[in-house]
Amino acid sequence: MDSIGSLGLQQREGAPSCPQEGLPCPSNSSELVQECLQQFKVTGAQLRQIQTSLLDSMEQALKGQASPAPAVRMLPTYVGSTPHGTEQGDFVVLELGATGASLRVLWVTLMGIEGHKMEPRSQEFVIPQEVMLGPGQQLFDFAARCLSEFLDALPVGNQGLQLGFSFSFPCHQTGLDKSTLISWTKGFRCSGVEGQDVVQLLRDAIQRQGTYSIDVVAVVNDTVGTMMGCEPGLGPCEVGLVVDTGTNACYMEEARHVAVLDEDRGRVCISVEWGSFSDDGALGPVLTIFDHTLDHESLNRGAQRFEKMIGGLYLGELVRLVLAHLARCGVLFGGYTSPALLRQGGILLEHVAEMEDPSAGAARVHAILQDLGLNPRASDAEFVQHVCAAVCTRAAQLCAAALAAVLSRLQHSREQQTLQIAVATGGRVFERHPRFLSILQETVMLLAPECDVSFIPSVDGGGQGVAMVTAVAARLAAHRCLLEETLAPFRLTREQLAAVQAQMREAMAKGLQGEASSLRMLPTYVRDTPDGSERGDFLALDLGGTNFRVLLVRVATGGVQITSQIYSIPECVAQGSGQQLFDHIVDCIVDFQEKQGLSGQSLPLGFTFSFPCTQLGLDQGILLNWTKGFNASDCEGQDVVCLLREAIGRRQAVELNVVAIVNDTVGTMMSCGYEDPHCEVGLIVGTGTNACYMEELRNVASVDGDSGHMCINMEWGAFGDDGSLSMLSTRFDASVDQASINPGKQRFEKMISGMYLGEIVRHTLLHLTSLGVLFRGQQTQRLQTRDIFKTKFLSEIESDSLALRQVRAILEDLGLSLTSDDALMVLEVCQAVSQRAAQLCGAGVAAVVEKIRENRGLEELTVSVGVDGTLYKLHPHFSSLVAATVRELAPRCVVTFLQSEDGSGKGAALVTAVACRLAQMTCV
Ligand code: G6P
Numbered sequence: 030m031d032s033i034g035s036l037g038l039q040q041r042e043g044a045p046s047c048p049q050e051g052l053p054c055p056s057n058s059s060e061l062v063q064e065c066l067q068q069f070k071v072t073g074a075q076l077r078q079i080q081t082s083l084l085d086s087m088e089q090a091l092k093g094q095a096s097p098a099p100a101v102r103m104l105p106t107y108v109g110s111t112p113h114g115t116e117q118g119d120f121v122v123l124e125l126g127a128t129g130a131s132l133r134v135l136w137v138t139l140m141g142i143e144g145h146k147m148e149p150r151s152q153e154f155v156i157p158q159e160v161m162l163g164p165g166q167q168l169f170d171f172a173a174r175c176l177s178e179f180l181d182a183l184p185v186g187n188q189g190l191q192l193g194f195s196f197s198f199p200c201h202q203t204g205l206d207k208s209t210l211i212s213w214t215k216g217f218r219c220s221g222v223e224g225q226d227v228v229q230l231l232r233d234a235i236q237r238q239g240t241y242s243i244d245v246v247a248v249v250n251d252t253v254g255t256m257m258g259c260e261p262g263l264g265p266c267e268v269g270l271v272v273d274t275g276t277n278a279c280y281m282e283e284a285r286h287v288a289v290l291d292e293d294r295g296r297v298c299i300s301v302e303w304g305s306f307s308d309d310g311a312l313g314p315v316l317t318i319f320d321h322t323l324d325h326e327s328l329n330r331g332a333q334r335f336e337k338m339i340g341g342l343y344l345g346e347l348v349r350l351v352l353a354h355l356a357r358c359g360v361l362f363g364g365y366t367s368p369a370l371l372r373q374g375g376i377l378l379e380h381v382a383e384m385e386d387p388s389a390g391a392a393r394v395h396a397i398l399q400d401l402g403l404n405p406r407a408s409d410a411e412f413v414q415h416v417c418a419a420v421c422t423r424a425a426q427l428c429a430a431a432l433a434a435v436l437s438r439l440q441h442s443r444e445q446q447t448l449q450i451a452v453a454t455g456g457r458v459f460e461r462h463p464r465f466l467s468i469l470q471e472t473v474m475l476l477a478p479e480c481d482v483s484f485i486p487s488v489d490g491g492g493q494g495v496a497m498v499t500a501v502a503a504r505l506a507a508h509r510c511l512l513e514e515t516l517a518p519f520r521l522t523r524e525q526l527a528a529v530q531a532q533m534r535e536a537m538a539k540g541l542q543g544e545a546s547s548l549r550m551l552p553t554y555v556r557d558t559p560d561g562s563e564r565g566d567f568l569a570l571d572l573g574g575t576n577f578r579v580l581l582v583r584v585a586t587g588g589v590q591i592t593s594q595i596y597s598i599p600e601c602v603a604q605g606s607g608q609q610l611f612d613h614i615v616d617c618i619v620d621f622q623e624k625q626g627l628s629g630q631s632l633p634l635g636f637t638f639s640f641p642c643t644q645l646g647l648d649q650g651i652l653l654n655w656t657k658g659f660n661a662s663d664c665e666g667q668d669v670v671c672l673l674r675e676a677i678g679r680r681q682a683v684e685l686n687v688v689a690i691v692n693d694t695v696g697t698m699m700s701c702g703y704e705d706p707h708c709e710v711g712l713i714v715g716t717g718t719n720a721c722y723m724e725e726l727r728n729v730a731s732v733d734g735d736s737g738h739m740c741i742n743m744e745w746g747a748f749g750d751d752g753s754l755s756m757l758s759t760r761f762d763a764s765v766d767q768a769s770i771n772p773g774k775q776r777f778e779k780m781i782s783g784m785y786l787g788e789i790v791r792h793t794l795l796h797l798t799s800l801g802v803l804f805r806g807q808q809t810q811r812l813q814t815r816d817i818f819k820t821k822f823l824s825e826i827e828s829d830s831l832a833l834r835q836v837r838a839i840l841e842d843l844g845l846s847l848t849s850d851d852a853l854m855v856l857e858v859c860q861a862v863s864q865r866a867a868q869l870c871g872a873g874v875a876a877v878v879e880k881i882r883e884n885r886g887l888e889e890l891t892v893s894v895g896v897d898g899t900l901y902k903l904h905p906h907f908s909s910l911v912a913a914t915v916r917e918l919a920p921r922c923v924v925t926f927l928q929s930e931d932g933s934g935k936g937a938a939l940v941t942a943v944a945c946r947l948a949q950m951t952c953v
Pocket residue numbers: 571572573574575576637639693713714715716717783897898899900931932933934
């Protein structure tokens with residue numbers, strides 16, 4: 030083509046020709062224009078089809094349908110509520126991607142009082158084309174430089190600034206400050222960014238820049254900023270609609286409908302990313318030859334087909350393609366084109382908006398066309414206006430169909446027949462294009478007549494909203510810091526655990542030698558684990574755990590058969606007089622005997638009594654002190670077997686033969702030892718905690734004899750009662766101890782066992798509430814109630830399969846209303862408390878097995894530990910954490926944990942059986 034004159038006009042080649050394939054070139058100009066514009070007409074039926082089809086895609090995406098991939102992404106944004114109006118502080122906002130090739134930095138002050146506003150300061154920077162298409166690092170470095178330049182001009186320090194990042198591209202968000210770019214859209218195509226966390230890339234760039242210490246607190250899509258910044262009218266604004274360079278919307282969805290989230294309550298803001306909608310069935314009929322050309326020449330061919338009919342980046346381009354076609358056909362501009370008309374991006378949204386404006390007048394249109402290097406004839410202005418109107422009308426109508434789909438979705442999810450809703454609108458197409466909003470409104474009314482929609486223009490192009498999200502994110506981050514600080518003392522290092530193990534070893538040795546020690550190391554007079562030759566019928570009592578049980582244990586050649594019944598011990602009995610307690614026990618035995626048809630028989634009885642006792646023989650146990658919830662008077666210092674016999678005496682009708690008294694750890698070891706001869710340790714982690722193990726008799730100072738073994742009841746619950754654990758004790762342990770019935774006692778037990786973990790968690794939650802970190806700082810009466818937070822809740826809350834829904838259910842049962850952030854924090858508190866318990870328990874077991882190994886002078890010890898107790902058995906991770914800690918701290922011991930299935934009553938019966946056999950032998 031030849032250039033003519035200074036206007037740079039280009040002459041058409043020969044007769045009117047139609048470069049756009051398939052379009053005839055009628056000679057009548059008006060007809061040709063009409064025919065061309067006819068393609069941009071979208072019927073009501075087509076709009077409805079787009080609305081339905083988009084709604085289908087949205088619902089498939091929400092359900093997490095993978096294949097075929099839904100046409101829209103429906104990305105959760107981690108924004109869970111619309112603003113309260115109470116957010117406050119100063120924030121820096123960086124906007125990238127909303128408005129073409131420019132980047133905006135704002136300084137926003139939130140006043141914390143609804144309705145009070147301070148105008149933000151802002152500055153816009155043009156991003157050079159080579160930066161938009163160059164390496165990612167260059168783009169983020171550019172952004173960091175713009176930030177510095179903007180801040181340099183403000184009277185702010187260079188420390189502790191909090192930034193909200195508005196990044197308007199499709200991203201997978203995994204947190205308020207974590208967002209991976211899926212793909213560039215609009216005019217951007219920087220290398221090395223797709224698949225990366227854009228927050229990290231920005232942080233790195235700010236650090237490279239080095240001038241300001243800026244914390245990137247939140248990242249949001251522009252639609253979210255638009256929605257969040259909307260001044261609430263009658264009700265909250267729950268849809269954000271952007272038509273700028275690109276287009277998209279977000280809205281508040283019910284969390285339970287979002288398959289990828291583990292949430293069943295509340296709402297979450299979803300970015301629809303409707304720009305990528307390209308369902309062939311729905312869009313096919315409305316796509317023109319110009320849309321295909323535009324797509325073909327774009328940076329992201331085949332992608333964002335819907336956006337390319339609506340977004341501001343493309344409206345000018347579509348107009349340009351149509352005008353160029355009409356010029357080439359000889360219908361416009363006397364058949365001449367210009368470099369601007371032929372160059373991609375030659376006509377901008379601004380040109381289109383201004384030319385389409387009915388008030389613009391022919392002279393203004395002329396002037397603009399001349400600026401574009403064209404030489405319009407008198408009739409051209411009107412034609413050009415028609416073209417602009419057709420392209421923009423279609424865009425507004427398509428946008429309305431998409432918005433109508435969102436509104437239908439809201440109606441479905443809220444199960445409402447009619448909907449009253451506010452939509453925040455933002456973007457240059459709304460700002461610059463007067464008719465866009467009115468066409469949009471009209472069309473929405475036609476497509477979603479049951480919705481009463483008010484459109485509210487966004488404040489500061491969404492900057493205010495980004496600041497709101499940032500304020501919330503900053504508050505959450507501050508809360509996280511406080512949470513971490515609070516939980517830090519629960520997190521024990523390997524060194525701390527090794528120190529506990531070493532201290533335990535030292536206390537064991539001292540206890541065995543009869544020196545002052547918090548470990549009493551009580552001899553049990555059990556000298557051997559069962560050998561399988563035990564036989565007979567026995568009664569057993571099991572007192573001291575969650576349940577009081579009476580058992581009939583039949584030990585026969587075929588194995589052990591157990592019949593048992595649980596009886597309750599009311600708290601008033603456990604903490605009443607000793608006589609009352611033992612009378613109650615005997616009543617239960619009598620009842621059991623009657624039910625089992627054993628009345629009148631005097632079976633040998635083994636008594637599992639799970640409290641510290643000094644034993645001088647198998648059937649003698651002097652209670653040293655009560656533990657756990659027991660506190661019956663006149664028992665401490667007494668022989669428990671005597672107390673039982675006296676109660677039997679008072680109940681004249683019965684005769685019972687009490688043969689042995691056994692601690693539950695010993696019962697458990699014996700019970701497991703019946704199956705596995707390697708079982709030489711007994712461990713209980715239930716209401717209380719304790720361990721026993723087979724010690725060399727020569728090491729036990731208080732029992733005569735140098736050969737053989739004796740089972741030692743360590744009474745490790747009291748470990749640390751001499752103050753040796755004070756380094757590890759937290760303020761919450763101190764509160765739990767102080768409020769207990771035995772302050773200063775059983776300090777190790779109080780950090781580990783089921784009776785106390787719920788209480789530790791409760792005290793921790795109270796503290797976090799007082800810091801304002803939990804439950805919006807609202808203390809409730811319920812949470813202040815002792816023992817309201819059961820240890821079984823820890824097991825339930827930490828069970829992976831139930832996750833956060835479970836936390837909510839439990840806490841709401843306790844009358845605590847919580848947000849999803851609260852639920853997560855409560856889970857973390859439970860984890861910290863139970864993890865410490867399991868690790869301390871593991872350090873104890875490590876001390877025990879190492880002692881056995883060294884006693885025997887072995888390089889490696891293979892040993893089994895019989896374990897019982899509700900906490901150990903019910904908690905989802907406790908047992909594996911104990912085992913892991915033992916592996917770490919006692920690497921030369923191969924330790925197998927055997928869970929006792931029958932409780933320690935069976936073990937007590939076995940001890941009784943051995944005693945009876947020995948007694949018979951001595952009689953013979
Ligand atoms: C076993 C015993 C009880 C013992 C209990 C510990 O089952 O039979 O005597 O005290 O374990 O568990 P718990 O969780 O009930 O305190």
